[in-house]
Amino acid sequence: MGDLSIKLKTPHTGEYEQPTGLFINNEWVKGVDGKTFEVINPSDESVICSVHEATEKDVDIAVAAARKAFETTWKTTTPNERGRLLTKLADLFEENTELLAAVEALDNGKSVTMAKVDIANSAGCLRYYGGWADKIEGKVIDTNAETFSYTKKEPIGVCGQIIPWNFPLLMWSWKIGPAIAAGNTVVLKSAEQTPLSALVAATLIKKAGFPPGVVNIISGFGKVAGAAISAHMDIDKVAFTGSTLVGRQIMKAAAGSNLKKVTLELGGKSPNIVFDDANIDNAISWVNFGIYFNHGQCCCAGSRIYVQDTIYDKFIQRFKERASQNKVGDPFAADTFQGPQVSQLQFDRIMSYIEDGKKAGATVETGGKRKGDKGFFIEPTIFSNVTEDMKIVQEEIFGPVCTISKFSNKEEAVKLANSTTYGLAAAVHTTNLNTALEVSNALKAGTVWVNQYNMIHWSLPFGGYKSSGIGRELGEAALDNYVQVKTVSIRLGDALF
Numbered sequence: 001m002g003d004l005s006i007k008l009k010t011p012h013t014g015e016y017e018q019p020t021g022l023f024i025n026n027e028w029v030k031g032v033d034g035k036t037f038e039v040i041n042p043s044d045e046s047v048i049c050s051v052h053e054a055t056e057k058d059v060d061i062a063v064a065a066a067r068k069a070f071e072t073t074w075k076t077t078t079p080n081e082r083g084r085l086l087t088k089l090a091d092l093f094e095e096n097t098e099l100l101a102a103v104e105a106l107d108n109g110k111s112v113t114m115a116k117v118d119i120a121n122s123a124g125c126l127r128y129y130g131g132w133a134d135k136i137e138g139k140v141i142d143t144n145a146e147t148f149s150y151t152k153k154e155p156i157g158v159c160g161q162i163i164p165w166n167f168p169l170l171m172w173s174w175k176i177g178p179a180i181a182a183g184n185t186v187v188l189k190s191a192e193q194t195p196l197s198a199l200v201a202a203t204l205i206k207k208a209g210f211p212p213g214v215v216n217i218i219s220g221f222g223k224v225a226g227a228a229i230s231a232h233m234d235i236d237k238v239a240f241t242g243s244t245l246v247g248r249q250i251m252k253a254a255a256g257s258n259l260k261k262v263t264l265e266l267g268g269k270s271p272n273i274v275f276d277d278a279n280i281d282n283a284i285s286w287v288n289f290g291i292y293f294n295h296g297q298c299c300c301a302g303s304r305i306y307v308q309d310t311i312y313d314k315f316i317q318r319f320k321e322r323a324s325q326n327k328v329g330d331p332f333a334a335d336t337f338q339g340p341q342v343s344q345l346q347f348d349r350i351m352s353y354i355e356d357g358k359k360a361g362a363t364v365e366t367g368g369k370r371k372g373d374k375g376f377f378i379e380p381t382i383f384s385n386v387t388e389d390m391k392i393v394q395e396e397i398f399g400p401v402c403t404i405s406k407f408s409n410k411e412e413a414v415k416l417a418n419s420t421t422y423g424l425a426a427a428v429h430t431t432n433l434n435t436a437l438e439v440s441n442a443l444k445a446g447t448v449w450v451n452q453y454n455m456i457h458w459s460l461p462f463g464g465y466k467s468s469g470i471g472r473e474l475g476e477a478a479l480d481n482y483v484q485v486k487t488v489s490i491r492l493g494d495a496l497f
């Protein structure tokens with residue numbers, strides 16, 4: 001790979017070969033404009049390395065490669081073969097778990113233990129869609145005796161995929177799995193904060209045996225390469241995961257260019273409701289995991305906690321104790337639960353929300369400060385005495401910060417839970433089946449967890465109500481985003497019109 005790779009070291013795996021180029025047509029190349037950008041280690045703020053940056057011209061080259069593959073090799077590849085390739089890719093993810101997890105920990109800052117779970121779920125997702133590849137079927141639809149009509153599910157074409165930095169490889173797999181199973185080709189842009197694992201995973205694309213141009217992986221900035229993808233005239237579909245603000249821009253760019261199909265998985269401000277009949281030990285554990293998993297950097301983070309007034313005092317005491325025990329520190333230490341936030345920008349944003357909450361008069365129950373003086377670490381933070389109009393209650397913080405408040409009955413809990421513009425996820429903790437079902441039915445959210453949190457599975461659709469998105473990822477539902485339905489209607493006999 002020459003100057004398109006570099007030897008890096010992680011405390012977990014020792015030395016490894018890190019690709020730094022753009023992966024286009026199964027080859028490593030530099031960007032046409034010769035630009036590179038630095039990748040920062042969030043644990044100590046040092047520069048890990050530089051990677052090549054894709055600009056508009058590189059997006060054009062990657063799209064041309066994806067178009068050519070779509071019209072030639074990929075078109076004649078059987079569904080069964082597509083499935084075999086995805087399954088092989090899943091196997092390679094598993095075989096390379098230690099390396100992939102270490103790169104994720106190095107670049108993103110998540111603990112290597114948690115990163116391994118991401119790799120297992122990435123492999124599971126890729127294998128799941130490998131299984132779907134030869135089961136994407138149309139229908140015969142009977143209308144009358146004179147015609148024979150059927151539908152076919154055809155791939156959409158070249159798909160642009162723009163992913164965030166919070167789950168670099170998991171988002172890579174959620175995007176590539178269904179697109180490839182359905183017969184599309186892909187140009188995927190990783191997030192500029194975390195390009196490294198996507199490039200290591202690109203080596204596995206080639207190793208698995210995908211034909212050139214089917215999956216292209218580029219590193220680059222949102223305003224440059226991301227904008228070029230969403231406005232491209234030869235991309236047929238764009239799939240995006242990220243902020244609601246950018247989601248709107250992508251939709252506008254799609255509408256202003258070739259009306260490419262759009263799916264969006266956006267932000268959230270998800271409610272986590274605890275009734276007084278819940279198993280309190282379990283509820284505390286899931287509420288803690290709901291907000292602090294992945295350092296609060298989850299679009300579905302349970303950031304608004306509502307506890308029934310009858311158990312509120314006991315709950316908050318125990319939750320405080322639990323949150324302050326979360327081990328925050330080095331992602332490569334075996335017992336670390338929470339690593340650094342991903343970047344200086346995210347760190348500053350979160351700290352300014354914390355300051356805003358303090359100024360607005362909310363009480364800091366625990367945390368509320370930076371941890372240490374190097375790296376982007378923030379203490380797990382709980383705010384109480386909040387009012388619904390506060391920014392910390394309404395806006396997505398994307399960090400280890402939650403608010404906790406009381407409710408007195410089911411109706412009030414539902415009203416509070418539904419009172420933001422978001423609707424990605426929600427949870428209810430109760431041992432009463434009626435409460436669980438009534439509240440689940442009333443919540444305006446794409447996923448409702450009962451007596452658990454963050455338990456996403458590749459077989460279960462995931463996506464947003466309201467401003468949390470358009471379309472569903474995962475499960476059979478995700479395939480709908482990557483096919484277009486063709487109706488063929490055949491006249492029988494010689495009837496004339």
Ligand code: ADP
Pocket residue numbers: 162163164165189190191192220221222223225226227230241242243244246247249250
């Ligand atoms: P965050 O604010 O958490 O970094 P973003 O929504 O800005 O989240 O970023 C998610 C992804 O969207 C990244 O890959 C980023 O490069 C990309 N992105 C950011 N701005 C744009 C844009 N204007 N057009 C297309 N993609 C963008």
